[in-house]
Amino acid sequence: MKKLVIAFIAVVLLAALSCSTAPAAVAASDDGLPLTVEYTLQYRIELPWQGQYYPGSTSIRVEMYEIPINTDHQTVQATLNQGSIETIDGKDTWVIDTKTIYSNNIYTGTFVVTVDLGGTAAVPHQPLTAASGMDQYLLPDEYVTLSADVVSQAQLLLSEVDNDTPKIIAKFVDWIQKNISYDDARWAERLAGAKFPDLTDSQTLSARAGVCTDFSNLFMGFCRAVGIPARSVLGYGLRSSEEDLYQDIHATRSHAWTEVWIPDYGWLTVDPTWGDIGDVRKIATGKSRDLSWRWWYSGAPPGSGVIAGGATYSVTLTGWKVINTVAPITLTQDNASDPLKFSVTNSSPIPLLDNITVKKCLLQNNAWSDWMVVFSEITFLNPGETYSYTPNKESGVGYFLWSKQANDMLVNWQYPGGTTTSTSTTPISTTTPTEPTLPTELMDWLPFVMVAIILAAIVGSAASARRRRKLGAARKPQEQEKASAAAAPGPEPEPAPAKGLVICPKCHKQVPAESNFCTECGADLRPRKRKA
Secondary structure, X not given: OHHHHXXXXXXXXXXXXXXXXXXXXXXXXXXOEEEEEEEEEEEEEEEEEEOOOOOOOOEEEEEEOOOEOOEOOEEEEEEEOOOEEEEEOOEEEEEEEEOOOOOEEEEEEEEEEEEEXXXXXXXXXXXXXXXXXXXXXXXXXXXXXXXXXXXXXXXXXXXXXXXXXXXXXXXXXXHHXXXXXXXXXXXXXXXXXXXXXXXXXXXXXXXXXXXXXXXXXXXXXXXXXXXXXXXXXXXXXXXXXXOOOOOOOOOOOEEEEEEEEEOOOEEEXXXXXXXXXXXXXXXXXXXXXXXXXXXXXXXOOOOOEEOHHHOEEEEEEEEEEEEEEEOOEEEEEEOOOOOOEEEEEEOOOOOEEEEEEXXXXXXXXXXXXXXXXXXXXXXXXXXXXXXXXXXXXOOOEEEEEEEOOOOEEEEEEEEOOEEEEEOOOOOOOOOOOOOOOOOHHHHHHHHHHHXXXXXXXXXXXXXXXXXXXXXXXXXXXXXXXXXXXXXXXXXXXXXXXXXXXXXXXXXXXXXXXXXXXXXXXXXXXXXXXXXX
């Protein structure tokens, strides 16, 4: 028992210490934006069979479209237990065609996907240019209707920005981010299995809400309305928060985004839901809007075949590895000049969209007011390009600049009679509330405290067990004595005398009732008279 307790304590101690020192395996580095990531996806297809089949004649065919496909920034290696990768309608498809039939037909495949944005080139700053041979991505369709309200809104936004294709794209994304709310309830219903059609561009514009497919439809409507070819991409979005660039990658989720065609450049990824133009946490698949996979069988006896209600497939993210990260943004400020100058520079090797927000507050009665937004916009930045904000110096006026890509802020505010500059301290009402946390020195001791608590519980449990054993040992003799006494046989009762006989009180023999003396021992059997 002691050896088991010691072994258990050792295991708990090692686990606690490992928890305190091991790095988080599921998160990208906080030092930069993930640039190259390798994912492992496990697919499982199940087709249960009922009835009979004809060996060598009955067949099953499966076409799985929702698999990762090779693109300019995505390479795929597939290991399949059955079937092969074939090209159908120009897309990679996992095809299974077999005459081997089981009561439950299970097919599995492992896909290792490497998403690498390192080769993303700078997007040329050029005016809108007619794209030849792109009619398919410029004309209306079932979801991109190019209705009058969509075209009117696109033209209005176009009039508010320079005739520069990257800036126009950023303007469309910025407007959608500010004016279209994400419909969490609708997405939850879809995850629960509800089936409903995607909203068109016009419906999304009218509802002012939608999910990723609806955001994509509206963005494509804006682009096609001004002559930018655009198409939809369906796949997996591998992060749970649009706000945290370093969110743990923990589950596969269906996602939709867009690609736009730029002359002399090619297709550029644009995600109006997440507000980016490239993120390694997306895996493109060959899925279409209405078809993820299909299966059928042939040559089966009557009443036999695949049980339609039991045909399923699943996709599980079983592993990932962040191979490369990059520092995306450099923030600088010049408070010596007038006006002040805040600069946001794309220090990464890839083009970015950055959500830049500038706020200011006023010093009133020796107290700072709440922050007021004076500028907020999604801005396009090629590698090395800089966005600058230059407010005039004013006594008693404070400024605050925040960059989503940098996830950081710069602060410069003016006091009467002097200037104070800080990159880590903000005036009143600028701190974002966070969950309470223990000080670092206490966090370092936390694993040992946990071990101490577990040890105390084990020792207490052992002591309690010893007390119970001692008490049981003390009670055992008494209980045995009682049990023996209860089990010991008592004196046998005298048998009732037969009719006409009595029992001698001295020798307990049966003698005739009319006898005055016992025929065995001679005892006097005559009744004695009681003395008065």
